[in-house]
Amino acid sequence: MTDIDESVAATAGDTERYDMLIDGQWRTAADRATFDSINPFDGRAWAQVPLASTADVDDAVAAARRAFDDGPWSQSSPLQRATLLRKFGDLIRDNADELARIQVLENGKLIREVAGQTVALANHCYFFAGVAESPTGETLASSVPNMQVYTVREPIGVVAAITPWNSPLALLLWKLCPALAAGNTLVIKPSEVTPVSTLVLARLAQQAGFPDGVINVVTGAGPTGAALAAHPDVDKIAFTGSTAVGKKIAVTAAERLARVSLELGGKSPNIVFPDADLPNTVNGVIAGIFAASGQTCMAGSRVLVHRDIYDEFSKAFADKTAQIRLGNPLDPDTEMGTIASRSQFEKVLHYIEVAKEDGARLATGGARPTDPELSRGLFVQPTVFTHVTNDMRIAREEVFGPVAVVIAFADEDEAVRIANDTSFGLAAGVWTRDVARAHRMVKRLRAGSVWVNNYRKTNYVAPFGGFKESGLGRENGFHAIDEYTEVKTVWIDTGNTITDPFNPRA
16 A cells, blocks of 8 residues: 555445545544545446535635644745645655546546656646745835835735646646745645545645645535635635636635636637648647547637648548547557546537537537447547537537537638637647747737647646636746735835924924
């Protein structure tokens, strides 16, 4: 057994039972309620997790508040926080195989993708350990005589981190690392689809030596997250998920002026010009939409192709898509896994029917696979629609599944118009050998990330976030620390004589 197995207790059959972490203690829900984690590949309930009540949320927030206000964390130095983050990174690296396996069991993402991502999570810890010890304030050149003015950044307080199911650990670390580096405490609410991986990660954080109450995890569904977001003692909400839920969280936060950062949905364009390297572009576009079965906020789901190469590209794209191998996500040879949950599976199939009804032409996919060995899994064939216009629902609404639409354009201006004609603005891709065109497009596209001749690359050094309804704030990069700190301005008088303001001649 590994260290992380300590948080697991076997129950009846093959089901594992996990507890949640509140104030350094592993505990059940106050009312003993539980829910199951379902493997989307075989439909098996493989784990049982507490269903947190409002009382549990209250306890977790109170623990985080005590740790922030009164515990040793409130007096921690940058060096102490950095040291713990480095230990945490080491433990993630040492347990990456198990962390990856659990994520696959939860959401059906490929082990060939998750394995590398999980190892890389250690680098987030190491990077933000460095950020913790980096200067964050400024000395200001004030024009007020004999006054020294400077700023410091101080932690906000108790952070509610509400995370999604598609990349449960990566998107948690995007919040957890900068929040800890700045000196905040956290209550984490993972998606009800993928709670186990977060609980196992929390065990590693505990082993790294973070004091009790600094990191708390409550598990449950929407009501648990709503109770956490609305809690009056939560100072900051960091959320990744749908735009609809993000808007509700923003309203909740506004009622008490809580700080908020939101990483939300997308309907991102991948723009292909006639001079693009066609084989390289087809591979890049396929990776940009069908990796993670299309269940990624930055998925390049709108493929904009110049009319001169529209037919050629569409055929090559559909032909290669049809060859993608579906199968057991734990098999390294599998090329695309399952949809993460039954509700999301039904949503994807619904949008495929909507596209057909609106007149889009099905080029490949569009159904469940016929292989009987895959019949128990939540599989949807990778799907390509051509002859799509940007006013169709399939081109405007986020599917969050393996569905790409191919839209024709005539020139740069039309490509920009179509690309920006969306309520979202998370990401975009440009495929061209023309350097001048690439720079023009980068400037004109309204998106938080733009890739040229590649797609869906992220790194802890690079800020990530969206324009418009794709969110507020940025994650990753040195300035992610700004999202978890308040600025304090300090004025020090170095020798002024203060006269009586009511009798200046006295």
